[in-house]
Amino acid sequence: MKTVYFFGDGKADGSASDKNILGGKGANLAEMTILGIPVPPGFTISTDVCTYFMQKGEYPADLTNEVENNLHQIESIMGHTFGDSNNPLLVSVRSGARQSMPGMMETVLNIGLTSQTIPGLIQKSGDERFAYDAYRRLITMYADVVMEKAADIGPGEGEGIREKLEALLENLKLKKKVKNDADLDAEDLKCLCEKFKETIKIHLGQEFPDDPHTQLWGSVTAVFKSWNGKRAAHYRNIENIPSEWGTAVNIQAMVFGNMGEDCATGVAFTRNPATGENKFYGEWLQNAQGEDVVAGLRTPNPLNESSRIGGDEGLPTLENNMPTIYAELAAIQQRLEIHYHDMQDIEFTIQNGRLWMLQTRTGKRNGAAAIRMAIEMLESGMIEEKTAIMRVNTGQLDEIMHPTLDTDIEKDFSIMATGLPAGPGGASGQIVFTADDAENWHNDGKKVILVRKETSPEDIHGMYASQAVLTARGGMTSHAALVARGWGKCCVVGCSEIQISAIEKTLSSNGTLLKEGDWITLNGSTGNIYAGEIPLKAADLQSNIFFKKLMELVDKHRAMGVRTNADSPIEAKQALEFGAQGIGLCRTEHMFFNPERIMSIREMIIAENDEDRRKAIMKLLSHQKSDFYEILKTMAPYPVTIRLLDPPLHEFLPQENSQIQELAQALKMSRNKLDARIEHLHELNPMLGHRGCRLGISYPEITEMQARAIFEASAELIMEGTTPYPEVMVPLVGSVSEFIHQRKIIDAMANQVQEKNKVKIDYLVGTMIELPRACATADEIAKEAEFFSFGTNDLTQTTFGFSRDDIGSFLPEYLEQNILAGDPFQSIDKEGVGSLVTMGVEKGRSVNASLKIGICGEHGGDPQSIHFFQRSGLDYVSCSPFRVPIARLAAAQAEAG
Ligand code: PEP
Ligand code: MG
DSSP states (O other): OOOEEEEETTEESOOGGGHHHHHHHHHHHHHHHHTTOOOOOEEEEOHHHHHHHHHHSSOOTTHHHHHHHHHHHHHHHHTOEETOSSSEEOEEEEEEESSOOTTTSOEEEEETOOTTTHHHHHHHHTOHHHHHHHHHHHHHHHIIIIIIITTTOOOOTTOSHHHHHHHHHHHHHHHTTOSSGGGSOHHHHHHHHHHHHHHHHHHHSSOOOOOHHHHHHHHHHHHHHHTTSHHHHHHHHHHTOOGGGOEEEEEEEOOOSOSSTTOEEEEEESSOTTTOOSSOEEEEEETOOHHHHHTTSSOOEESSGGGOOSSOTTSOOHHHHSHHHHHHHHHHHHHHHHHHTSOEEEEEEEETTEEEEEEEEEOOOOHHHHHHHHHHHHHTTSSOHHHHHHHSOHHHHHHHTSOEEOHHHHTTSOOOEEOEEEEOSEEEEEEESSHHHHHHHHHTTOOEEEEESSOOGGGHHHHHHSSEEEESSOOTTSHHHHHHHHHTOEEEEOOTTOEEETTTTEEEETTEEEETTOEEEEETTTOEEEESOOOEEOOOOTTOHHHHHHHHHHHHHOOSEEEEEOSSHHHHHHHHHTTOOSEEEEEGGGGGOSHHHHHHHHHHHHOOSHHHHHHHHHHHHHHHHHHHHHHHHHHTTSEEEEEOOOOOHHHHSOOSHHHHHHHHHHHTOOHHHHHHHHHHHOOSSGGGSSOTHHHHHHOHHHHHHHHHHHHHHHHHHHHTTOOOEEEEEEOSOOSHHHHHHHHHHHHHHHHHHHHHHTOOOOOEEEEEEOSHHHHHTHHHHHTTOSEEEEOHHHHHHHHHTOOTTTGGGTHHHHHHTTSSSSOTTTSOOTTTHHHHHHHHHHHHHHHOTTOEEEEOSGGGGOHHHHHHHHHTTOSEEEEOGGGHHHHHHHHHHHHHO
């Protein structure tokens, strides 16, 4: 097993293709080195070592030697020696997993500073203040990461060693009456370092190590251990990253952005990650170390003119301050983007007028930006069509369909404060000040906004549970901003106008005071925040040309059709705008969910004899006919699959006393009689009871009425010159004889209406496949049916034997104990329910090659399930209107991937 991979001086043991062993950071450092881009030399300890260490609790035998040898190589390139008292080499130790996990694991900088080497650094840099500043940073990071976190010491919130040391720094500034760290002199910092070490001894019971190798190995082990830290594990769960991957560790020569005015550090994106605009975008700080930008300790300056966001006109840009270096950086970023064919997120440091690249990786972006970049990179010839399709994930598409603040109402609110617009859209919620509160309140069904002084990766679970995140400090590239943007979550950072008291749980700004639980609204696109709640408005996709182009592209590449589940003309219209190619499921019982109509359906259900039933049914007929007319007209010439009535009786019978009373009055029936009738109709398992085609078999007049309404509406439309295309669907068929029974009634009615009106109606008759028996006998059914539509909701219910309505009572334990990987009602269970789908398709097509097959259960809008349906050979998926664009993209990705 090769454990260590070197990079430096134009040569590297690995390359960008070695992400699995070197992690993303290590692989890209190697690649940049090979490209001749200035990267401080270093080496990567492989992810295999992490896995080995996790399993055995020790390192491979040759690791110490390998690390020593590679350290010597750095020394010979840099001309410094690790631990040398005259000319000390300092190194950084950073994590780097296969997939980027921003801020979730640990970093230790300035390793190698000891009482022996400090004088050497002072002499070499000629700057005593700088040396002690580097030392106090090392002590803070080491104490926090190695001595506390890696040792599993779990202090309470605000009780950690880092907070204690930072409090000492703040006290010193207060005492010296200075505002910035930079105003402390060498002597101040030297004393502070001594205080730090005493505090560590008191609180952690150990000395801060004064040996460079102890520091190095302590840091390496701490980084490996941080892979299993709470926040990394939490992030992995959310992002579905396997815990077996492990992290690599990168050890690299330190370069300093804080050695004077000709030094700087920054983070940049090759294109704007919030809008997708093709402009170099970034932030920088003069005379600062990288962590100052990333951790949001100081709010950074715009890198160039195109990075300005308004209100920051006075701030200096790197473009103006260091034009030559800026030009070098601009050329490198362009080269990296062309090399990787994707937007890059880069980190750089300038030491004494010399530029060093510390990282490049694929940049996280929000939904709108992802779509714009994919289209513009395609149009410029940088990527191909299939790549462009794969560049936008379905979650990002979902995100741009997310609501924004209603601007008409927003303009009447006064702006409480303004921060940086780090995450898209708008959000309102109740204020909470800790991540734990965010999670708890969210679990109680509340909408919360997490408000923090600064963005800390420790808040990850609370951020996830919140509608949005607001911070007082930090930049657009701070960890939490990156994480929020990756999730498409509304986020405002660096809002320096607000004061937060974590103890009193208050937030104040410009004279407004808000307490925990008060409502606040954020506009993640402008950075404005408001006291109170502002209603949200649906996203405007119509004016987004990149969205339109992407949708045209996905339609060109997908084979599967996308229809919608819609029960009203309004939904049908909305779905058409989103690109639906027909209705895959119109649930006719849903057409009766309004108070006026529900009476008629109840009347029908309650009816004791044919005559009463017919009377009630005739009332339904007129409603149905006009509904079908509108829907068929809206969708014409696309097909509309109308499903015959399928009401599980318990959903339609009155439950409450007042409803029963009302029904009794409407039906002119005595209360006793009605109660007795309801009692009679009561079912123990309504989901398996008198529903679906069973209803139409017991009461053929229902099927007759619905078929009449469908065909009469169609005939009317044809006579008006429209081409309706109804597909009549029989629900809950388990055996072919049920289908034949219903089909006879439907065909007879079609003939009757066609003859009477002298028109020819193009229609199909098919069935839902939603019972295991229907799958097993699909070859029988397909001889009689023209189409199948998989009802995977009922098919999941009947395959697992899990009640659709009651799974919530045991699913959490199933997920927790890994008995199920996910909710099978959300994403299709490929092995079980999926194999029944495959069986149904194979059997059906074996006797009827032209059988049209779709799916209309909730899985029709789930990307993972859509990939499965594509492989199963389905003709189309059908989903709710707002999922239609997502299904179109997923169908194209299933084809392209
Ligand atoms: C299904 O069972 O998957 C289906 C679409 O029908 P419903 O949800 O109406 O039972
Ligand atoms: Mg069903």
